[in-house]
Amino acid sequence: MNEGYTKLFASIITSTIWQEDDKTRILWITLLALSDKHGDVAASIPGLARTAGMTVEECEASLLKLSSPDPYSRSKEHEGRRIESVDGGWNILNRAKYREIRDPDKRREQNREAQQRFRSKPEVSQNNPKSANISPDRDRDRDRDRDREEKKGETATPFALSMGKFKEVKKIYPGTQRGLETEFENFRKKHKNWQDILPLLKPSIEKQIAQRKLLIAAKAFVPAWKHLKTWVNDRGWEEELALPPGTQTPEQKKEAEINRIKRLQEKMRQESSNYIKQASEAKLKDLWQHEPPYRFLIQELRPDFNIGNKVAV
Numbered sequence: 189m190n191e192g193y194t195k196l197f198a199s200i201i202t203s204t205i206w207q208e209d210d211k212t213r214i215l216w217i218t219l220l221a222l223s224d225k226h227g228d229v230a231a232s233i234p235g236l237a238r239t240a241g242m243t244v245e246e247c248e249a250s251l252l253k254l255s256s257p258d259p260y261s262r263s264k265e266h267e268g269r270r271i272e273s274v275d276g277g278w279n280i281l282n283r284a285k286y287r288e289i290r291d292p293d294k295r296r297e298q299n300r301e302a303q304q305r306f307r308s309k310p311e312v313s314q315n316n317p318k319s320a321n322i323s324p325d326r327d328r329d330r331d332r333d334r335d336r337e338e339k340k341g342e343t344a345t346p347f348a349l350s351m352g353k354f355k356e357v358k359k360i361y362p363g364t365q366r367g368l369e370t371e372f373e374n375f376r377k378k379h380k381n382w383q384d385i386l387p388l389l390k391p392s393i394e395k396q397i398a399q400r401k402l403l404i405a406a407k408a409f410v411p412a413w414k415h416l417k418t419w420v421n422d423r424g425w426e427e428e429l430a431l432p433p434g435t436q437t438p439e440q441k442k443e444a445e446i447n448r449i450k451r452l453q454e455k456m457r458q459e460s461s462n463y464i465k466q467a468s469e470a471k472l473k474d475l476w477q478h479e480p481p482y483r484f485l486i487q488e489l490r491p492d493f494n495i496g497n498k499v500a501v
Contacts (some may be wrong), residue, residue: 196220205261205270212250215240219254219271219280226366227283230276235493251278255412266362267404272412279415281364357389362397362411375420385425392425394408395439399429406432464489 196217200206205216218240222229231239237247251271256276260269262283271278354372356367365371376382405409408431414424464485467475472493475482486493 202489203262204258204268205439208253209250211240211242211246212253214242215247215250216254216270219278223280223283225283227364228274228276229280231278257410266364266413267410269412272364272414274415275421276419278483279466283364297407350383354389357386357393358416360390360397361393361413361416361419363416365416371416371420374417378421388425396424396427396429399431402431403429408432414500460485461489 206213208216215236218236219229222231222236222239230234233247233251234244238243240247240249254270255272256269258270261268266281269281271280272275339401351368351372354375358368358371375386379385383456400410411429413419414422418424460482464475464482467490472486472490476486
């Protein structure tokens, strides 16, 4: 059982979640209370239903509402969804975002404590400047800055380069995620051939984002983005979304347009070839003079056309 606490903002009263039925609101508050700092809730549907004081059927209906897109949600992330199903339970989307928001009173208190610590620092004696105590925080900051300076200009290691590429993956992934080092470590542990997989991740996410846009445009069901850890563990880069009949991805549209142009060119070539094969000497001479692009076809299809009859241009 989670022994932490969850911030509850007054703005929940004016949010769309407050317009839902009582069971959905109760389940939402229950999920918030049970969630850890990452927003994860470890529970089964029967266990969650019992904790929230409702039937399994009511719990399932409320979970469906909370995991579905909400076009009126103030938050446009995750299409307005509030939760997603993960291995072992659920994850509250945007949990980390709201956890980091500090209320004005707490912020003023922290500023006041920081000022008090600053004022309580011992003054440096003019006769003995080295007599002042240096705080551990200042030592740590100075060492960190020195390390950064020493690393400037150094060639990045292959491991650092790989983490940089994974950072780009993490940046564009729309679903919930944890810190860079945590997610990267999970990726490396889960897949022994992670170095071969890494280049596949970003193109796959970009493709899936485009597919979801097509589903939204077609007003079709759009599955929620998994937690990045779950997406990686389930080999999400290999997944293909089922698009409605007749829907084409940008790649498919581009390929279809290229094929259309090729068919049109082939049709024009065929028509031109038929014309040249049946044209008289006078027509060929006129075509040679005024339509240079056709000269290659004339030479190919009408070897009987006397070169001496060609008009110089």
